[in-house]
Amino acid sequence: MWRKLLPYFIQGISVGLIGGIALIFIQNTHLFQDRSVIEIKETPAASVRAVGVDSAAAHGLSYAGAVELAAPAVVNIFTTKVITRAPSFFEDPRLRRFFGEGGHQRPQRQSSLGSGVIVSEAGYILTNNHVIEGSDEILVALNDERTAPAIIVGSDPESDIAVLKIELREQLPTIVFGHSETLKVGDVVLAIGNPFGVGQTVTQGIVSARNRAHLGISTFENYIQTDAAINPGNSGGALVDAEGHLIGINTAIFSRSGGSQGVGFAVPVSLAKTVMTQIIETGHAVRGWLGIEIQNLSPSLAESFGAPGEQGALIAGTMIDGPAAKAGLQAGDIITNIDGNPIHNPQEALNRIASVRPGSMANVEVLRNGARMKVEVTVGNRPAPAATAR
Numbered sequence: 416m417w418r419k420l421l422p423y424f425i426q427g428i429s430v431g432l433i434g435g436i437a438l439i440f441i442q443n444t445h446l447f448q449d450r451s452v453i454e455i456k457e458t459p460a461a462s463v464r465a466v467g468v469d470s471a472a473a474h475g476l477s478y479a480g481a482v483e484l485a486a487p488a489v490v491n492i493f494t495t496k497v498i499t500r501a502p503s504f505f506e507d508p509r510l511r512r513f514f515g516e517g518g519h520q521r522p523q524r525q526s527s528l529g530s531g532v533i534v535s536e537a538g539y540i541l542t543n544n545h546v547i548e549g550s551d552e553i554l555v556a557l558n559d560e561r562t563a564p565a566i567i568v569g570s571d572p573e574s575d576i577a578v579l580k581i582e583l584r585e586q587l588p589t590i591v592f593g594h595s596e597t598l599k600v601g602d603v604v605l606a607i608g609n610p611f612g613v614g615q616t617v618t619q620g621i622v623s624a625r626n627r628a629h630l631g632i633s634t635f636e637n638y639i640q641t642d643a644a645i646n647p648g649n650s651g652g653a654l655v656d657a658e659g660h661l662i663g664i665n666t667a668i669f670s671r672s673g674g675s676q677g678v679g680f681a682v683p684v685s686l687a688k689t690v691m692t693q694i695i696e697t698g699h700a701v702r703g704w705l706g707i708e709i710q711n712l713s714p715s716l717a718e719s720f721g722a723p724g725e726q727g728a729l730i731a732g733t734m735i736d737g738p739a740a741k742a743g744l745q746a747g748d749i750i751t752n753i754d755g756n757p758i759h760n761p762q763e764a765l766n767r768i769a770s771v772r773p774g775s776m777a778n779v780e781v782l783r784n785g786a787r788m789k790v791e792v793t794v795g796n797r798p799a800p801a802a803t804a805r
Contacts, residue, residue: 453535453695455688457592458660478605482617484659487558487588488533489652491609492542492565492579494550498525530608530652531555531579532590532661534691540579541691542651543666543682544570547577555581557588558615569694572800573634575666576682576690576700577651590653593660595639595683598622606643606665606679608652618644620677627680628762632667634800635766638680639663645679654681663687703771704797705744705779706737709761712749720749721785727751728764730781742792744781751787752780769797 529546533539540555547553553565563581570577581587602622610616620643627638641654645668654663663681693701709728717725727749733740750758753767754777771777773796780789 453537453539453692455534455592456589458594458658478603478617478619478657481605481655481657481659482607485590485605485653485655485661486607486615486617488590489558489607489615490531490533490540491556491612491615492529492531492540492546492651493554493556494527494529494547494552495524496527496549496551498523528609528612528648529650530648530665532651532653532664533557533587534590534592534661536587536589538581538583538587539568539691539695540565540581541664541687542577542579543664544572544575544577546651547579548572553579555579559588561585569698569700571690571694571700573702574682574686574690574700575633576664576687576694578691578694590655590661591659592684592688593656593658593662595662595685598625598639598656598662600624603657604639604641604643604662605655605657605659606641606645606649606652606681607655608645608649608665610644610646610648612648620644623678630667630680632680635686635769636762637683637686637766638666639683641679641681642677643679644677649679699799701773702769702797703773703775703777703794704737705739705768705777705792706734706795707739707744708732709750709764711761717749720747720782722749722782725749725751725782726757726759727782728758728761738792738795742779742790744779744790744792745783748781748783750779750781752778754778768794773797 529542531540531542534541547567547570554562555565556562561583563583565579565581568578568580600622604620604622606618608616620641622639623642624640627640628636630636630638639654645665649665652665653661654665656662662684664687665679665681667680669678690700693699708731710731712725712727712729716729717723730744730746730748730750732746733744750764752758753764756767758764758767768777771794773794775794777792777794778789779792780787
């Protein structure tokens with residue numbers, strides 16, 4: 416009898432071993448990857464529309480559950496940098512002439528504060544570039560009172576996003592990523608950060624507008640506007656939905672007094688996540704580039720170029736030997752479409768070009784002397800912005 420069962424017994428063991436080996440390989444694919452990766456928690460796309468009226472009804476009058484989920488992952492960021500400044504009494508020009516212009520300069524340490532969001536158990540933190548720009552030392556304080564020095568993994572001034580990293584032995588709380596592209600005006604949102612350095616604070620409001628641009632805050636603008644109170648120190652903190660999922664990084668306010676007046680802006684998490692991943696994997700943001708200067712197409716300009724009533728982005732100039740010039744695009748061309756996406760203004764053209772991977776082809780539709788034509792362009796790699804003096 417055992418001799419009859421032995422082949423089945425051996426076959427069962429073989430199948431089990433093969434299955435186990437396959438399972439081990441699947442669960443440890445990260446060991447075979449060549450470059451840095453980041454593991455984040457993200458809500459399933461199908462469950463995202465629980466935001467807004469339905470979500471508020473589910474929570475009743477309290478958003479404590481959302482705060483309990485998100486708040487532990489929001490951190491305070493303290494930065495210091497050394498600046499050279501003269502004592503105030505040397506502001507007198509007579510003293511400057513007597514002592515000279517450089518002899519009275521003294522190094523001083525300047526402190527600043529902001530917020531950030533832990534996105535990975537590996538210690539990666541999302542924040543704003545302007546929070547950490549020029550810093551000599553960065554200290555991160557968690558909501559549970561643990562502290563750790565941070566290093567800058569990389570930053571992107573053009574989107575005002577930066578990535579930090581801390582090392583702590585104990586497990587780190589992490590934020591759950593939501594989906595900013597499904598937000599609707601009127602959805603409830605919560606801003607979590609460290610305003611004025613008073614400690615972690617939560618404010619509540621709604622999405623006031625989406626896709627805000629032309630604000631002059633950064634090069635790539637696609638902001639979520641909210642009336643949740645955002646104040647100095649909130650920069651880099653989390654904007655979360657009513658479920659506690661990250662949908663934006665609080666970045667700026669419009670204010671005449673310096674305090675919140677109900678007009679705040681956050682970088683959408685979709686953009687922040689893309690930039691963050693590129694910084695971690697390559698050390699910098701990766702964007703497409705055509706080597707063109709573009710400007711708004713006003714009605715008078717459209718008429719003068721023989722395209723009355725048209726919308727688009729006017730090419731004001733092309734860089735010599737740049738991708739656009741090599742493909743035959745010229746100053747005076749009006750960009751109306753890129754890869755099947757209508758272009759209505761320069762910001763749309765800039766964002767669409769930047770989203771194309773360098774080295775790939777882009778189909779650009781233009782109006783030239785009133786005639787439509789399509790041009791294939793091999794997209795280049797957008798150069799890093801020049802550093803600005805502070």
